[in-house]
Amino acid sequence: MKLSDSLLSAVSSLRANKLRTALTTLGIIIGVSAVIAMVGVGKGAQLRIEETIQGLGENVLFVRNGTSVAGGVRGGANSKISLTEADATAIIAGAPSILIAAPTLRATGQVIFGNTNWFSTIYGVGDTYLQARDWQIENGRTFSTNEERSSTKVAIVGQTIIDQLFLGQDPVGETIRIDRIPFRVVGTIRAKGESSWGRDHDDVVFVPLSAARSRLDVGKRYRGNLVRDITLKARSADLLETAEQEVTDLLRERHRIRPGAPDDFYVRNVAQYLKARAKSERTMSLLLAAVAGISLLVGGIGIMNIMLVSVTERTREVGLRMAVGARRIDILVQFVTEAMAVSLIGGAIGVALGLGGLLTAARFGDWPVVISPFSAVIAMGFAALIGIFFGYYPAHKASRLDPIVALRRE
Amino acid sequence: MSVPIIRTRQLCREYLVGAQTVKALIDFSIDIQHGEFVAIMGPSGSGKSTCMHLLGCLDTPSAGEYHLDGQNISSLDADALAGIRRRKIGFVFQSFNLLGGANAIANVELPLVYGGVSRAQRLEQARAALDSVGLADRGHHLPAQLSGGQMQRVAIARAIVNRPALVLADEPTGALDTQTGQEIMALLESLNRCGMTVVVITHEAEIAAFAQRVLYFRDGRLIEDRSTSGVNAVTATTLPKIGEAHHEAQ
Ligand SMILES: Nc1ncnc2c1ncn2[C@@H]1O[C@H](COP(=O)(O)OP(=O)(O)OP(=O)(O)O)[C@@H](O)[C@H]1O
Ligand SMILES: [Mg+2]
Numbered sequence: 270m271k272l273s274d275s276l277l278s279a280v281s282s283l284r285a286n287k288l289r290t291a292l293t294t295l296g297i298i299i300g301v302s303a304v305i306a307m308v309g310v311g312k313g314a315q316l317r318i319e320e321t322i323q324g325l326g327e328n329v330l331f332v333r334n335g336t337s338v339a340g341g342v343r344g345g346a347n348s349k350i351s352l353t354e355a356d357a358t359a360i361i362a363g364a365p366s367i368l369i370a371a372p373t374l375r376a377t378g379q380v381i382f383g384n385t386n387w388f389s390t391i392y393g394v395g396d397t398y399l400q401a402r403d404w405q406i407e408n409g410r411t412f413s414t415n416e417e418r419s420s421t422k423v424a425i426v427g428q429t430i431i432d433q434l435f436l437g438q439d440p441v442g443e444t445i446r447i448d449r450i451p452f453r454v455v456g457t458i459r460a461k462g463e464s465s466w467g468r469d470h471d472d473v474v475f476v477p478l479s480a481a482r483s484r485l486d487v488g489k490r491y492r493g494n495l496v497r498d499i500t501l502k503a504r505s506a507d508l509l510e511t512a513e514q515e516v517t518d519l520l521r522e523r524h525r526i527r528p529g530a531p532d533d534f535y536v537r538n539v540a541q542y543l544k545a546r547a548k549s550e551r552t553m554s555l556l557l558a559a560v561a562g563i564s565l566l567v568g569g570i571g572i573m574n575i576m577l578v579s580v581t582e583r584t585r586e587v588g589l590r591m592a593v594g595a596r597r598i599d600i601l602v603q604f605v606t607e608a609m610a611v612s613l614i615g616g617a618i619g620v621a622l623g624l625g626g627l628l629t630a631a632r633f634g635d636w637p638v639v640i641s642p643f644s645a646v647i648a649m650g651f652a653a654l655i656g657i658f659f660g661y662y663p664a665h666k667a668s669r670l671d672p673i674v675a676l677r678r679e
Numbered sequence: 680m681s682v683p684i685i686r687t688r689q690l691c692r693e694y695l696v697g698a699q700t701v702k703a704l705i706d707f708s709i710d711i712q713h714g715e716f717v718a719i720m721g722p723s724g725s726g727k728s729t730c731m732h733l734l735g736c737l738d739t740p741s742a743g744e745y746h747l748d749g750q751n752i753s754s755l756d757a758d759a760l761a762g763i764r765r766r767k768i769g770f771v772f773q774s775f776n777l778l779g780g781a782n783a784i785a786n787v788e789l790p791l792v793y794g795g796v797s798r799a800q801r802l803e804q805a806r807a808a809l810d811s812v813g814l815a816d817r818g819h820h821l822p823a824q825l826s827g828g829q830m831q832r833v834a835i836a837r838a839i840v841n842r843p844a845l846v847l848a849d850e851p852t853g854a855l856d857t858q859t860g861q862e863i864m865a866l867l868e869s870l871n872r873c874g875m876t877v878v879v880i881t882h883e884a885e886i887a888a889f890a891q892r893v894l895y896f897r898d899g900r901l902i903e904d905r906s907t908s909g910v911n912a913v914t915a916t917t918l919p920k921i922g923e924a925h926h927e928a929q
């Protein structure tokens with residue numbers, strides 16, 4: 270008997286028992302969709318971490334004003350601003366694990382070129398900040414030490430600014446206005462692209478910290494040499510936690526915080542935070558894996574059960590097939606094919622449901638997902654294996670029937 | 680005389696029921712030549728079906744020898760027997776045994792499916808077989824849409840689609856009215872005229888009347904072997920020993 274004939278006969282016998290087939294596939298459907306969801310969520314979480322770390326720059330920590338609450342959420346709105354440029358200098362001098370400490374001002378504001386304008390994020394930074402965050406200069410140049418010191422009105426712009434204000438043309442040498450103050454564009458930075466959950470890394474304008482302080486509105490909020498935050502780069506990933514401790518100790522001392530009193534700043538270790546989150550996503554993946562495993566097992570046993578029923582019901586048919594010349598292997602293949610067809614149908618529906626769920630999660634939820642056709646192929650292959658595994662015993666039983674006994678069965 | 684299609688010697692079939700042995704067939708020896716039309720009669724439980732299952736290679740004897748078309752069957756395994764059934768034997772059952780979910784053509788095709796015949800060829804042969812039983816226009820009907828007589832015709836078409844040398848029918852008219860039964864027998868008779876050897880089990884004398892030779896069974900033994908040309912002896916001693924056939928033919 271050819272395989273195509275086995276398949277046809279399997280399909281027609283399944284169609285004769287549509288409801289039963291549908292109920293039998295349920296376990297496989299749930300199992301396979303859980304596999305798809307598991308792989309999608311797991312890979313999504315992984316990708317999110319990689320992208321975020323790439324977006325942040327490697328081994329980066331932030332020190333911010335205010336008190337931290339567990340999980341790194343910012344404290345009360347009226348928290349006092351206490352971080353200064355001098356703190357940054359002190360960190361470099363006093364925290365051996367820190368490679369770069371870059372004081373930063375940040376504001377959102379209108380950027381105008383000619384008669385187009387664009388709402389963007391403006392950073393008052395030094396060149397060290399660009400290094401810490403792995404921003405590469407694409408065209409032109411970075412700020413000179415002199416420009417950083419003397420509040421020169423120069424700017425470095427991101428790809429989104431180039432697209433929005435300069436329509437893709439090279440902006441180097443042009444003049445843009447920020448808070449109505451003209452700045453000369455001296456460089457552009459290499460695009461980092463958009464993250465998988467839609468955050469645009471390239472919608473940025475950098476100006477020297479001193480220029481932001483003395484020329485832009487943001488300077489009025491951070492008087493003296495106060496800063497919004499200090500961006501730190503640790504010497505290595507292993508030193509992130511040590512660095513966090515060093516910086517905390519150092520700043521508590523500098524800010525004269527008594528033992529037991531809360532910090533007036535907080536250090537945010539984004540990579541670590543993400544890793545903690547990834548752990549919870551891994552837990553989610555594990556849960557899905559458990560659901561998948563149990564469902565597939567139960568689904569497989571369901572298939573076995575229904576195949577045993579089917580063999581009993583169709584004993585006469587088996588006898589007849591044997592009488593007209595079916596060999597044992599033909600009967601075996603026929604029933605295994607049928608079991609496999611059931612699980613493949615379940616698998617196909619499961620893949621569709623799983624992908625549908627992932628797409629919904631990707632669209633409506635803040636849940637990073639990766640949709641890989643590979644996982645669908647794997648899931649289908651797995652479903653087929655389950656069909657073969659659990660279908661084998663009933664099929665074997667059928668193939669061992671004595672044709673006369675089988676033919677006599679009512 | 681050429682090699683007989685059926686040659687059995689002291690064929691026995693015993694069943695073990697609990698601690699008891701039931702002798703369903705005892706020392707059955709016979710020669711049936713190509714092209715014969717044989718009826719098997721006897722009371723219920725006399726071993727007719729048992730005998731037919733052995734002749735049809737559906738079952739293996741407890742003792743004795745069976746040569747089908749010159750080939751010793753006794754030593755073959757299940758798959759080899761399946762191959763012989765597919766190539767040489769067609770079965771017709773009292774209860775038709777059609778697959779309910781498959782239409783007439785698909786039912787008739789079944790033996791060809793296991794023979795690995797191509798789809799196109801299968802369809803052609805199935806159509807021809809259906810045509811020869813007078814059901815050319817019923818190919819796409821499901822068994823449930825056919826009358827009992829028509830179902831039995833489909834079953835006969837299935838039995839002959841492979842052009843077997845031997846057609847075995849176990850009470851083919853048992854589930855049919857007299858009129859339809861006669862038609863089915865006429866059909867088997869016409870197949871016999873085309874050269875097929877036909878063996879029919881029946882309880883009815885009118886049905887047996889279609890055959891040229893009638894075997895009577897009682898309590899597992901062949902007790903009478905009557906042909907239209909006279910009564911044959913049923914003792915094995917008058918039959919040639921297996922292996923003597925060629926010698927005897929000369
Ligand atoms: N599988 C079996 N196990 C035990 N005994 C059996 C089995 N099959 C048949 N027999 C016995 O063998 C004997 C002959 O049975 P068989 O079916 O050949 O009779 P039959 O002549 O075909 O009867 P009927 O005319 O009722 O069909 C009976 O006594 C029956 O009980
Ligand atoms: Mg019988």
